Amino acid sequence: MKIDHDFHIHTALSICANGHDTALEGYFERAKATGITKLGFANHFWDSNIPCTVCPEFYLPQNFEHLSKLLCELDGVDGFEFYFGCEGEYDPVRRDVGISEEIAEKFDYIIVPNSHTHMTLDGAYYDDLSRQKEILLQAFGDIVNSKVSKYIKAIAHPFEVVGYSVEKHRELYDTITDDEFCRVFDMAAERGIAYEINFDMMMWKTRDEVAALPTVRLYRLAKECGCKFIFGSDAHGYEGYRDYAPACEFMADLLGLKEDDISALAK
Numbered sequence: 001m002k003i004d005h006d007f008h009i010h011t012a013l014s015i016c017a018n019g020h021d022t023a024l025e026g027y028f029e030r031a032k033a034t035g036i037t038k039l040g041f042a043n044h045f046w047d048s049n050i051p052c053t054v055c056p057e058f059y060l061p062q063n064f065e066h067l068s069k070l071l072c073e074l075d076g077v078d079g080f081e082f083y084f085g086c087e088g089e090y091d092p093v094r095r096d097v098g099i100s101e102e103i104a105e106k107f108d109y110i111i112v113p114n115s116h117t118h119m120t121l122d123g124a125y126y127d128d129l130s131r132q133k134e135i136l137l138q139a140f141g142d143i144v145n146s147k148v149s150k151y152i153k154a155i156a157h158p159f160e161v162v163g164y165s166v167e168k169h170r171e172l173y174d175t176i177t178d179d180e181f182c183r184v185f186d187m188a189a190e191r192g193i194a195y196e197i198n199f200d201m202m203m204w205k206t207r208d209e210v211a212a213l214p215t216v217r218l219y220r221l222a223k224e225c226g227c228k229f230i231f232g233s234d235a236h237g238y239e240g241y242r243d244y245a246p247a248c249e250f251m252a253d254l255l256g257l258k259e260d261d262i263s264a265l266a267k
């Protein structure tokens, strides 16, 4: 299946993109060359209206005013459909998302990960798979049941722990049963919150390695549960971006995805 969208692009407005090649023209050129016509920008975000409980030094500068600078940067550029989004954050203290309704409605779409546990979980528990499992399942459930859930269009890199290797992910997933995954995937399907297939896991890998990724089990379960899918590069720069569309198309075909399996946002 042809993939013509990317709803998870970071620009220089994301602090962690510092040091990467983030010129928008670099993205545009590569997107054009591979048939990506819908570009969704999802820079990291925490809403200043909500007390910041997760890495304030990282999130406080990345407020709405800061992210809005993108709109000026995109002004006058044509040839693409642009979407002004954000990658919000899970707030483990309020057990909700760090975005108020007042601000949520200003975005074209919002994605939220359950798996930024390098920030939401005490570092002492980072290698503790039972603690990871507990917070990942809890966060997923809390995000789909958030007060702003109607604005959330996808769970970003579900259960993909920042900094975990492929093998560490496999170990983690071995501790979670199909039923435990399906309990939260069913809720996402019911709320119309898509499952993001994130290119970061596939980047710099051969097709055989991609087909053997432990996340493939999760994609298949999400599909069985009736979740819709959306693709996102999670690019923090355009290095490696040329393989984004081909890799996503490979995965879509491996999973047997059809147009109907794709989130309405990407149509």
Ligand SMILES: [Zn+2]
Binding pocket: 087, 113, 116, 156, 157
């Ligand atoms: Zn993320």
Ligand SMILES: [Zn+2]
Binding pocket: 008, 010, 087, 156, 234
């Ligand atoms: Zn991201």
